[in-house]
Amino acid sequence: MTVREMPVHEAAMKAMMKESLFILDVRNSSDFEDWKIEGKGIQHLNIPYFDLIDGVEDILNLLPKDQEVLVVCAKEGSSVMVAEMLAEEGRNVAYLKGGMKAWSEHLVPLKIGNLADGGELYQFVRVGKGCLSYMVVSNGEAALFDATRMTEIYLEFAQSLGAQIKHVFDTHLHADHISGGRMIAKQTGALYWLPSKDAGEVVFKYEALEDGIEVVIGSSTIRIEALYSPGHTIGSTSFVIDDQYLLTGDSLFIDSIGRPDLAGLAEDWVGDLRETLYSRYTRLADDLIVLPAHFMIMDELNADGTVARRLGELYRDNHGLNIANEAEFRAMVTKNLPPQPNSYQEIRQTNMGTLTPDAERQREMEIGPNRCAVR
Amino acid sequence: MTYVESNVKLDAKGLACPMPIVRTKKAIKDLEAGQVLEIEATDRGSKADMKAWAESTGHHYLGTIEEGEVLKHYLRKSSGQEMAEKTYPVVASNEQLEEKLEDRSPIIIVDVREAAEYAFKHIPNALSIPLGELDKRLNELNKEDEIYVICRTGTRSDMAAHKLASNGYKSVVNVLPGMSGWNGQTEGLND
Numbered sequence: 001m002t003v004r005e006m007p008v009h010e011a012a013m014k015a016m017m018k019e020s021l022f023i024l025d026v027r028n029s030s031d032f033e034d035w036k037i038e039g040k041g042i043q044h045l046n047i048p049y050f051d052l053i054d055g056v057e058d059i060l061n062l063l064p065k066d067q068e069v070l071v072v073c074a075k076e077g078s079s080v081m082v083a084e085m086l087a088e089e090g091r092n093v094a095y096l097k098g099g100m101k102a103w104s105e106h107l108v109p110l111k112i113g114n115l116a117d118g119g120e121l122y123q124f125v126r127v128g129k130g131c132l133s134y135m136v137v138s139n140g141e142a143a144l145f146d147a148t149r150m151t152e153i154y155l156e157f158a159q160s161l162g163a164q165i166k167h168v169f170d171t172h173l174h175a176d177h178i179s180g181g182r183m184i185a186k187q188t189g190a191l192y193w194l195p196s197k198d199a200g201e202v203v204f205k206y207e208a209l210e211d212g213i214e215v216v217i218g219s220s221t222i223r224i225e226a227l228y229s230p231g232h233t234i235g236s237t238s239f240v241i242d243d244q245y246l247l248t249g250d251s252l253f254i255d256s257i258g259r260p261d262l263a264g265l266a267e268d269w270v271g272d273l274r275e276t277l278y279s280r281y282t283r284l285a286d287d288l289i290v291l292p293a294h295f296m297i298m299d300e301l302n303a304d305g306t307v308a309r310r311l312g313e314l315y316r317d318n319h320g321l322n323i324a325n326e327a328e329f330r331a332m333v334t335k336n337l338p339p340q341p342n343s344y345q346e347i348r349q350t351n352m353g354t355l356t357p358d359a360e361r362q363r364e365m366e367i368g369p370n371r372c373a374v375r
Numbered sequence: 376m377t378y379v380e381s382n383v384k385l386d387a388k389g390l391a392c393p394m395p396i397v398r399t400k401k402a403i404k405d406l407e408a409g410q411v412l413e414i415e416a417t418d419r420g421s422k423a424d425m426k427a428w429a430e431s432t433g434h435h436y437l438g439t440i441e442e443g444e445v446l447k448h449y450l451r452k453s454s455g456q457e458m459a460e461k462t463y464p465v466v467a468s469n470e471q472l473e474e475k476l477e478d479r480s481p482i483i484i485v486d487v488r489e490a491a492e493y494a495f496k497h498i499p500n501a502l503s504i505p506l507g508e509l510d511k512r513l514n515e516l517n518k519e520d521e522i523y524v525i526c527r528t529g530t531r532s533d534m535a536a537h538k539l540a541s542n543g544y545k546s547v548v549n550v551l552p553g554m555s556g557w558n559g560q561t562e563g564l565n566d
Binding site: 030 | 391392393394396397400419420423424427428431
């Protein structure tokens with residue numbers, strides 16, 4: 001048998017579309033426990049590559065015979081080694097091209113819906129890390145929201161639609177991933193908007209994003225309205241797009257809510273978070289479609305891979321929106337929080353411009369799950 | 376630059392995973408039990424893997440020093456003697472030694488592990504005399520002193536305690552289990 005190279009896009013589609021896939025993950029157990037490829041139809045076996053250097057005979061009966069086995073490691077090298085050994089034993093085997101590094105960086109663009117006068121809204125699903133970013137396109141102009149550092153993908157996508165990026169927004173100063181917003185603005189001449197309350201230590205020029213600011217995209221009007229919604233960070237801002245969509249950033253997710261501790265001020269911000277979720281958002285129309293900046297688990301994906309749900313449904317189903325007792329809410333978002341994202345302090349400093357790591361280091365800082373929510 | 380003593384050095388710089396571990400596995404075969412291997416690597420992922428691999432094979436991961444792009448990993452080859460019988464009769468538990476230190480008793484701690492093990496983590500003020508050097512460094516110790524001998528699991532310190540006692544050192548105590556279970560104060564490169 002020969003070894004097949006599986007492009008990361010194929011693995012991403014299998015994960016998002018809940019297809020069946022058997023993964024032999026050969027990273028060390030702690031890396032595997034921390035973060036892995038997940039999906040409804042995915043089965044895992046974790047055996048570190050260093051236990052397989054002398055041969056794979058011992059694990060052959062742990063692998064399915066009638067199904068392709070995808071071998072995954074951190075970068076690729078070890079998975080190629082193990083895949084070749086399995087192929088020599090006659091197994092049907094592939095390795096993940098670029099490994100978990102490529103998995104972490106892969107974006108899948110999906111169309112969310114149409115906007116007024118031929119406009120369109122796209123969601124970019126970073127399936128390996130649970131990050132979501134957005135592009136609004138209308139009459140040759142585009143606006144970006146919460147862009148990742150994989151800037152090429154957005155630039156090429158906008159170009160393929162014949163649109164020029166005019167505005168780049170970050171809903172807040174991110175702590176789990178490195179923003180590509182500033183870089184894209186620099187390359188395209190677009191304006192880079194950041195909530196001024198999050199930008200206290202920022203060392204570059206930006207447009208101050210304030211409550212109530214409106215931006216128009218394209219010759220016909222697609223209205224983007226900023227809505228101050230603090231809690232996850234003190235500057236966190238949501239956007240209402242075309243009176244149809246609500247971009248909630250890291251304040252509200254499909255099955256969880258934002259955590260207020262990543263800038264170190266859980267106790268101070270918990271009141272703001274409560275106000276945002278239990279008062280500010282409740283004044284909005286129930287049929288707005290919520291588009292968050294993250295998902296935590298694959299169950300939050302719709303059948304078509306998108307992450308989107310009506311605000312009214314979230315008020316019915318999301319546990320974090322249904323805690324009547326304020327003290328109980330306070331305890332939930334300040335006590336027993338999940339571990340903080342890897343390197344989150346360094347990531348914040350990078351997004352402020354006070355730290356300028358090289359590409360390789362940026363990659364390393366982002367390895368792992370995002371952990372921006374509490375359930 | 377931090378210098379840590381090793382018996383054998385392996386250059387795995389510029390090699391991508393899985394090669395640093397493949398080479399390490401090969402190199403450690405030629406070491407004698409208890410010897411220390413230094414591996415220089417540039418693959419950042421090698422640190423977590425080195426530690427996990429050592430745990431799965433029973434070798435002892437001492438630590439890693441980062442010098443710019445280069446990671447220097449230190450491993451001590453498993454001696455296979457960790458469970459050996461300890462026969463020296465005068466022993467103290469880790470906790471008893473901790474109490475002695477808290478009481479500021481005038482004792483001497485002799486750490487008989489390899490220099491590299493000592494470099495990464497040791498009890499403050501402990502004197503480093505690797506077991507293999509004890510014979511020629513006996514003159515550094517006073518026969519009247521109260522001497523607590525410690526190693527990782529109590530086996531090497533058992534041998535050292537016998538040796539000291541037979542050379543006329545009057546008050547020698549073997550600490551069990553030793554550094555592997557030490558919860559008291561430490562200093563070294565790992566701190």
